[in-house]
Amino acid sequence: MKRTxxxxxxxxxxxxxxxxxxxxxxxxxxxxxxxxxxxxQLRYDPLTDEWVAxxxxxxxxxxxxxxxxxxxxPSTPERRTEIPAADYDxxxxxxxxxxxQHCEVVCFTADHNASFASLQPARVRTVLDALADxxxxxxxxxxxxxxxxFENRGVEIGVTLHHPHGQIYAxxxxxxxxxxxxAAARRHAETTGGRNLFADILAAERTDGARVVxxxxxxxxxxxxxxxxxxEVHLVPHERVPDLAALPPADRDLFAPLYLEILRRLxxxxxxxxxxxxxxxxxxxxADRDLAYLHLQLFSVRRAPGKLKFLAGSESAMGVFxxxxxxxxxxxxxxxxxxx
Amino acid sequence: MKRTxxxxxxxxxxxxxxxxxxxxxxxxxxxxxxxxxxxxQLRYDPLTDEWVAxxxxxxxxxxxxxxxxxxxxPSTPERRTEIPAADYDxxxxxxxxxxxQHCEVVCFTADHNASFASLQPARVRTVLDALADxxxxxxxxxxxxxxxxFENRGVEIGVTLHHPHGQIYAxxxxxxxxxxxxAAARRHAETTGGRNLFADILAAERTDGARVVxxxxxxxxxxxxxxxxxxEVHLVPHERVPDLAALPPADRDLFAPLYLEILRRLxxxxxxxxxxxxxxxxxxxxADRDLAYLHLQLFSVRRAPGKLKFLAGSESAMGVFxxxxxxxxxxxxxxxxxxx
Numbered sequence: 171m172k173r174t175x176x177x178x179x180x181x182x183x184x185x186x187x188x189x190x191x192x193x194x195x196x197x198x199x200x201x202x203x204x205x206x207x208x209x210x211q212l213r214y215d216p217l218t219d220e221w222v223a224x225x226x227x228x229x230x231x232x233x234x235x236x237x238x239x240x241x242x243x244p245s246t247p248e249r250r251t252e253i254p255a256a257d258y259d260x261x262x263x264x265x266x267x268x269x270x271q272h273c274e275v276v277c278f279t280a281d282h283n284a285s286f287a288s289l290q291p292a293r294v295r296t297v298l299d300a301l302a303d304x305x306x307x308x309x310x311x312x313x314x315x316x317x318x319x320f321e322n323r324g325v326e327i328g329v330t331l332h333h334p335h336g337q338i339y340a341x342x343x344x345x346x347x348x349x350x351x352x353a354a355a356r357r358h359a360e361t362t363g364g365r366n367l368f369a370d371i372l373a374a375e376r377t378d379g380a381r382v383v384x385x386x387x388x389x390x391x392x393x394x395x396x397x398x399x400x401x402e403v404h405l406v407p408h409e410r411v412p413d414l415a416a417l418p419p420a421d422r423d424l425f426a427p428l429y430l431e432i433l434r435r436l437x438x439x440x441x442x443x444x445x446x447x448x449x450x451x452x453x454x455x456x457a458d459r460d461l462a463y464l465h466l467q468l469f470s471v472r473r474a475p476g477k478l479k480f481l482a483g484s485e486s487a488m489g490v491f492x493x494x495x496x497x498x499x500x501x502x503x504x505x506x507x508x509x510x
Numbered sequence: 511m512k513r514t515x516x517x518x519x520x521x522x523x524x525x526x527x528x529x530x531x532x533x534x535x536x537x538x539x540x541x542x543x544x545x546x547x548x549x550x551q552l553r554y555d556p557l558t559d560e561w562v563a564x565x566x567x568x569x570x571x572x573x574x575x576x577x578x579x580x581x582x583x584p585s586t587p588e589r590r591t592e593i594p595a596a597d598y599d600x601x602x603x604x605x606x607x608x609x610x611q612h613c614e615v616v617c618f619t620a621d622h623n624a625s626f627a628s629l630q631p632a633r634v635r636t637v638l639d640a641l642a643d644x645x646x647x648x649x650x651x652x653x654x655x656x657x658x659x660f661e662n663r664g665v666e667i668g669v670t671l672h673h674p675h676g677q678i679y680a681x682x683x684x685x686x687x688x689x690x691x692x693a694a695a696r697r698h699a700e701t702t703g704g705r706n707l708f709a710d711i712l713a714a715e716r717t718d719g720a721r722v723v724x725x726x727x728x729x730x731x732x733x734x735x736x737x738x739x740x741x742e743v744h745l746v747p748h749e750r751v752p753d754l755a756a757l758p759p760a761d762r763d764l765f766a767p768l769y770l771e772i773l774r775r776l777x778x779x780x781x782x783x784x785x786x787x788x789x790x791x792x793x794x795x796x797a798d799r800d801l802a803y804l805h806l807q808l809f810s811v812r813r814a815p816g817k818l819k820f821l822a823g824s825e826s827a828m829g830v831f832x833x834x835x836x837x838x839x840x841x842x843x844x845x846x847x848x849x850x
Contacts, residue, residue, distance in 0.1 A: 215735075222738055233817070328820025341828075348828065447823050489687040496566040
C-alpha cells in the first residue's frame with residue numbers, strides 16, 4: 171500500500187491510500203476555499219456527566235447534493251472537488267464541517283454509485299489499513315482519548331452525502347457508551363477472576379449458535395441476545411486486540427469476506443438497500459486497553475419493508491430500547507437470505 | 511374530577527378522568543377481542559448492564575390508520591373503538607401492544623384532530639391529575655421501579671397513531687438515563703455538602719437568563735446549556751418534588767399555561783407542527799427519592815424546515831450528541847416566536 175499525505179487549499183490534510191505503488195498523487199487543490207469555519211464547542215452537561223458537541227456552523231453543510239455536484243468524487247478538469255486527483259482508491263481528509271476538532275472523512279471508492287457491500291475484498295482490506303493508520307496517528311495527538319471509525323449509510327439514518335464514505339471522530343474524552351461497556355467489563359473481570367467479558371460473550375454465542383449469522387476462521391458475526399435494533403449484528407475477532415491498529419494482517423484479510431457477506435445479507439433482507447450504522451468499538455487511547463476488545467457493531471433502523479424503528483420516548487429520554495424483532499428471528503432471517 | 515375504572519372486553523383496565531361529575535360511564539366494550547398477545551421479554555445485556563424489551567408481537571400493531579379507523583376516538587353505534595363511551599375528557603387504558611408488562615395509553619381529548627398545544631389549561635390539569643393518579647397506582651405494584659409518562663408527537667418521531675395521546679411505561683428497573691442522572695446528582699451532593707444538582711442548575715439558568723424561554727411563579731422553561739437536541743426545553747418546578755403524585759395542586763395549575771406556551775412556540779418556530787418527545791423525569795419508586803427532582807424534558811428532532819436531526823453513529827453507537835443549533839440561539843428563536 172502506498173500512503174501519500176498532501177494538503178487541501180485551506181490547509182486541511184488529505185491522505186491517499188493506494189493499492190498500486192505507482193499512483194500519481196501530485197495533483198494540487200486549485201480551489202479558492204474560504205478559511206475553515208470556527209471550531210465547534212464541547213459543552214459539559216452536569217445533569218449526565220457527559221459532553222455534547224455544539225456545532226452551529228454545520229447547519230449550512232452540504233446537504234444531499236445532486237450526483238454531478240458530489241464533493242467526494244474525484245476532480246475533473248471542469249469541476250474541482252475535495253479530492254484533487256482524477257481517481258483514487260481510498261482517501262481520508264479532514265472534514266470541512268467538523269463536529270469535533272478531529273473529524274475525518276474516509277472515501278471508500280471513487281465510484282459515486284457504489285456501496286460498501288459492492289467493494290472487492292482487497293478494497294475492504296485497504297479501508298481497514300487506512301482506518302488502522304488513522305487510529306494510530308490520531309491516538310498520538312495530545313488531546314485524543316478515543317478514536318471512533320464508522321459509516322452511516324442511507325438517508326433514513328440522516329446521511330447527507332450519497333458517495334460511499336465513512337467518518338472518523340477523535341474524541342477528547344472516552345465516550346459514554348464505551349464507559350458503560352468498560353465498567354461492565356471491569357465488574358465481570360472482578361467477579362470471574364479476570365475473565366474478559368467480550369470474550370465470554372463471544373464464546374457463549376458460538377456455543378449457542380442460535381444467533382450466529384456467519385463465521386470464518388478469524389471472526390464470528392452474530393445478533394446479540396439483547397439486540398437493541400431490529401437488525402443488529404456484531405462482528406467479533408476470535409483473538410482480542412484493543413484497536414484496529416493492533417489487528418494482525420491475517421485478521422484484516424479474514425474480516426473482508428465476512429463483513430461483505432453480512433452487508434449483502436442485510437441488503438437482501440427486504441430487497442432494498444438497508445440503512446445502517448457500522449461502528450468500530452475501539453479501546454480508549456489511555457485507559458482500560460486491557461479490558462477493551464475491538465469489534466464492529468452493525469445495525470439498521472429498518473424493521474420491515476417501509477417501516478423504520480424510531481428512537482422515541484423510551485429510547486431517547488430513558489435509554490430503554492424496545493426491539494420489535496426477536497433476535498433469534500433476525501438471525502434466522504439473515505441466514506436465510508439467498509445471496510446472488 | 512370524577513374517576514371511573516372499567517374493563518375492556520379482553521380484560522384490560524380503562525379509566526375515565528372526567529371534568530364533570532355527571533359523566534355517564536356505563537357503556538360496555540361490546541367488541542369480540544382476541545386474548546392479549548404474549549408478554550414481551552425483558553433481556554439483560556451484559557455488555558452494558560442494561561435491559562432491552564423484545565416485543566415481537568408489536569410488529570403487527572396498528573400503523574397509521576386512516577382517521578375513520580382511529581382506535582382512540584370514542585365509540586359510535588357504527589364503530590367500536592378502544593374507548594366504549596361516546597365521548598370523553600381524558601382516558602387511560604392498558605396498551606393492547608405493550609412493550610412492557612405495564613404500558614398504558616393516555617388519550618388527551620376525544621377530538622381526533624386536536625393536539626396537546628390546542629388543549630385548554632383546564633384539560634392540561636386533568637391530564638396531569640391522570641398522570642399523577644397512574645404514577646401513584648403503578649408505583650404501588652410489586653414489580654415497578656420507575657414510572658415514565660411521555661408523549662411522542664409526529665410521524666417524524668415514529669408515531670403510529672395520530673389521535674393526541676401519551677403513554678405511561680412502568681419499568682421493572684431504574685432506567686439507564688435516570689441512573690446516570692442520579693449518579694451525577696449523588697456526586698454533586700457529596701461534593702457540595704448536600705446541595706441538589708437539579709436545583710443548582712435551575713438557579714444558574716434563572717440567574718443567567720440567556721437560555722430561559724419563559725417562566726411563571728411556579729415553573730421555569732429553559733434550553734439547557736448542553737442541549738442534545740436542536741430544540742430542547744426543560745420545564746422545571748421551582749419547588750422540588752420527586753414525582754407527579756407529589757406535585758401540589760398550585761404547581762399543577764401553573765404548569766398548564768407555561769407548557770402550552772412552549773408547545774405553541776415550538777409549533778410557531780417553522781410554521782409547521784413540530785415533532786417532539788415530551789418526557790417526565792420522575793424519581794425511582796424505591797431509590798434516590800431524596801436526590802431526584804421531577805421535571806419535564808421536551809425536545810424536537812427538527813433542526814430546520816425540512817431537516818431533521820438523526821441519531822447516527824456518534825449518538826447511537828457512542829452516546830455522543832452533536833447539536834447543530836447553539837442553545838442560546840434556540841432559546842432566542844423560541845422567545846421571538848410571535849404567538850397568535
